[in-house]
Amino acid sequence: MFADFDLVMERLAAKRLWDFPGGVHPLDQKSLSNTENIADAPLPEKLFIPIKQHIGVDAELIVNIGDYVKTGQALTQSHSPFAVPIHASSSGTIVDITSHVAAHASGLEETTVVIAVDGKDNALNFEPLLDYTKCEKSELIEAICQAGISGMGGAGFPTHLKSNSNKPVEFLIINGVECEPYISADDRLMREHAWQIRQGIDVLVYLLSPKQVIVAIEDNKPEALETMSIACQQQDNYQVVSIPTKYPAGGEKQLIQVLTSREVPSNGLPIDVGCLMYNVGTCYAVADAIMEGKPLTKRVVTLTGNALTKPQNYWAYIGTPVADLLALAGYSPEKQAYPKVLMGGPMMGFTLSSVKIPIVKTTNCILAPADDELPSLEDERACIRCSACADACPVSLLPQQMFWYSKAKEYEKAEEYNLFDCIECGACAYVCPSEIPLVHYYRIAKSDIKQQKVDKEKAEKARIRFEARKTRLLKEKKARDEKHRLAAQARQQAMKSDSSAKDKIAAALARAKAKKAAVTNKASSTSEKPISQTNELSNAADKPTEPKADNTNAKDDKKAKIAAAIARAKAKKAQQQEKNKHE
Structure with missing residues (x-):
């Protein structure tokens, strides 16, 4: 069933919601950390800032080792819409750019900027957009992008992309459900900073123009429900809705189903059913970026678990090592048979391979459970x-x-x-x-599966490159062969059409033949005579006599000279014709 807008509004007014299949009811354990106000975590000695902390593509580093950076200074930039910059969480000197263990279940390493902080927290001069309703929407979207904001509920999708939707939005859903056990970061944020969250919602409403805004909060957070209701009471199309506590009601698809009965299709997006969803932490960061001009350099992190003596929520600098926060919360490893620390809650979190892993934009909880608090893999x-x-x-x-x-x-x-x-x-x-x-x-x-697809794509690209190279080389070879063939054909054609060249060749042959005949005649006239004629020649030596002409040789010589003369005449005539043709 796809409920239309009017039906959804009618049921919301009557506080009659829908439900999603399945779900469980684990012990929430939120009271461990939600009784105290959010405290400020101190600066660590070094910040370890991964250059990618969102869904999308890596950005390009624009800093080098040895550079001094200020709080809020961009460390990366990119022209890709699927990338957002990261920023220096505090001022200091970049001492290394290296591979460092990342905040991921795989425990693999990622390129990380290491900043040795100077403790001064010198910040850039930020430029807010207080009167943002007079700005172009593209300017606000660019400001959100340059602030490095990505979804802070855990997914990490770039916020500026979601805020640039061209499809009509019926329901803008603000997710304050926080259904995961132990985690209370959003709960405390709504209690203490409801007005700033409301400012962030206002900015998103200006960008998206939704028909209705729904702020959804689980009914196990009465204080957050009250503060958000007060903050939103002046807006007629803002409605704060209490939903039943059931895990995982805070999931994007599940929450849309609870509020609107609409089911997001497989491989589809919420906008396909007229909805967009933002986490309350994301709304807070949007307000910071627009009203203060500040990029995302801090976030609220819940430090909890029975292995901590002082569980609480903290404003932590992005890039702070988990070890520093554990020490701040009084981590007692003796309460564990073996060290075990999770990033995230007990349901969706993952065990950290090292406490050197830094806090990133999507980190909402560090959980250090005591023995028997959570099941182990050995069970x-x-x-x-x-x-x-x-x-x-x-x-x-x-x-x-x-x-x-x-x-x-x-x-x-x-x-x-x-x-x-x-x-x-x-x-x-x-x-x-x-x-x-x-x-x-x-x-x-x-x-x-993803790695197999990547490897397959690489292999396919390599095959395409190989075949393209093979085709190119074959094409070049054919082009060379054709060029040579055409050149040879042109030479042959030129020889056929150029009669003067043929006549010149004929004249040269005739001259060579005449010269050869002359040499033969001379050799014949000076050759040795027979013995019987010796006396006769001796007696006649003093008598003047006329030599007898060699009629045969003379005739041949005369023919050769005539042929040479004819060849020269033909060559001269051909040259004259060629000259007349060009004129």
Whole structure:
């Protein structure tokens, strides 16, 4: 069922919402960290800032080792719309640009800028856009992009791209649900900074012109509901809605389904059903960028877990090592049989391979659980085919089958069961009586499939380049052969059409023949005479006599001279004709 706008508004007014399939109700454990105000985390000695902290493409570094940077100074730039810059979280000197372990479940390394902070926190002169309603929308979108803002609810999609939608928006949904257990960063942000969140919403409304704004908050956050209701009460088309507490109601597709009954299609986007969604933290960052001119250099991080003596929410500098924050919150490793720290909540978070990993824009929680607080991988047992995972899946998938095929690395089969529709919420693993870390297998399978596709694309590109080179070389060879053929043909044609050249050749041959005949005659006249004629020649030596002409040789010589003369005449005539032709 696709509910129209009027029906959705009618049900919202009557506080009658829809539901999504599956879901679970884990202990929220938010009281560990949400009772105190957000505190400021101190500056670390060094900031480790990865150059990519969002979904999209890498930007290009514009700084070098040894450069001094100020707070808010851009470290990267890019002309790609799928890239946002990163900024120096504080002032200091860049001491290294190197590969450093990244905030990712893989534990792989990424290019990272290392800044030795000077403790002064010298900032650039920021330029706010206070009267933003008089600015062009493109100017505001560019300001959001240059502020380095990406989705802070966990996905990390570049905010300026989502804010530049050309499709009509019926519902602008502000996500304050924060359904993950333990995490209370958004809860405290709404309690303490509701007005600034409202300013960010106003900017987005100016850019998108939605029919209705819905601020969704779970009913286990009464204080946040109250403060946001007060902040939004002056706007008639802003509505703060309390939704039932059920995990994962904060998922993008699930929340849209709860509020509007509309289902985002597989491989589709919320805008396809007339909705756009932003996290409350993203709205706060948008207000900072427009009203203050500040780029994104800090965010609220929940430090929680029973292995911490002082769990609390902190404003942490982007690039702060997790180890520094753990020390700030009183980490007690003796409460764990082996060190275990998660980035994110217990449902969707991942175990860190190192506490040197830095805080990034999408980091909302650092969880240090005590023993027996969370299940461990060692507890995994064989699947008993109980189907509890399928009942809990909010996307109506078949986790059991996806698990079998993912574990066996039969990835084509796993994809047939819509592996990539899995939102990795962890509800299936939460209810599994065999303690199988199902999401762990899905993540590995997705990563392998993506890598296979990348390798296939590389191989295909290499094949195309090879074939293009082969085709080019063959084409060049054919062109050379054709050039040579045409040149030879032109020479032959020129020889056929140029009679003077033929006559010259004939004249030269005739002269050579005449010269040869003359040499032959001379040799013949001076050759030795027979013995019988010796006396006769001796007696007649003193008598004057006329030599006898050699009629045969004379005739041949005369013919050669005539032929040479004719050849010269023909050559001269041909030259005269060629000259007349050009004139």
